[in-house]
Amino acid sequence: MKTLLAVDSSPLGTESSVSRQLTAEFVEKWQQAHPDGKVIRRDLITTPLEAVSAEWIAAAHTPEDKLTARQREILGTSGELIAELNAADEYVFGVAMHNFSIPAVLKLWIDQVARAGKTFSYEGGAPAGLLHGKTTTFLVSSGGVYDQGTPMAAMNFVEPYLRSMFRFIGVTDTRFINASGTARLLFGSDRATVLQPARASIHAQFQAA
Numbered sequence: 001m002k003t004l005l006a007v008d009s010s011p012l013g014t015e016s017s018v019s020r021q022l023t024a025e026f027v028e029k030w031q032q033a034h035p036d037g038k039v040i041r042r043d044l045i046t047t048p049l050e051a052v053s054a055e056w057i058a059a060a061h062t063p064e065d066k067l068t069a070r071q072r073e074i075l076g077t078s079g080e081l082i083a084e085l086n087a088a089d090e091y092v093f094g095v096a097m098h099n100f101s102i103p104a105v106l107k108l109w110i111d112q113v114a115r116a117g118k119t120f121s122y123e124g125g126a127p128a129g130l131l132h133g134k135t136t137t138f139l140v141s142s143g144g145v146y147d148q149g150t151p152m153a154a155m156n157f158v159e160p161y162l163r164s165m166f167r168f169i170g171v172t173d174t175r176f177i178n179a180s181g182t183a184r185l186l187f188g189s190d191r192a193t194v195l196q197p198a199r200a201s202i203h204a205q206f207q208a209a
Helices: 018-033 054-060 069-075 074-089 105-115 158-168 182-187 191-208
Strands: 003-008 037-043 090-096 121-122 127-128 135-141 172-181
Touching: 003 018, 003 074, 003 191, 018 037, 018 090, 018 135, 018 172, 018 191, 037 074, 054 069, 069 074, 074 105, 090 158, 135 158, 135 191, 158 172, 172 191, 182 191
Parallel strands: 003 037, 003 090, 090 135, 135 172
Antiparallel strands: 121 127
């Protein structure tokens, strides 16, 4: 049985958020392709995520058998999120570009799951990712157009960062579907028309499979 981890990070509700709408459509198509599959849903807006602290760092570098009750509590959310990554075969992330990068809550999530001995290790002094055989699709919405080959492409720090970060933890099969120029929605553009290219890319991904 296949398992999909679906992660949303937009602060907007489903009716307003482009990335949430695309994530929902991806999940629907995935369930049609995997009728016996399981979907793990993670909404980072409703997940209590704290910035990494000195206490967290100390706990993360303490051997499992020496963790105190307090340290286990501190690492509780991290362990839960990493367990979801391990349980899933495939991931999909809804990502709204914020100030040319990822939402703050998604960075907090990354800081919780990037842990030595859990999602990466150092072999011979070199980092090695521990999440193998996973595929990830990032559904990225942006008010402007920052796609490769466009004048503003250099301002897009979402794709290079996520691609590098996931490669670091072992996920090398990453795909990006962009819903660009969504600021047009603020000026009366038709939502279905604006989202059509991204939706077509989602459908094509499952047709190809």
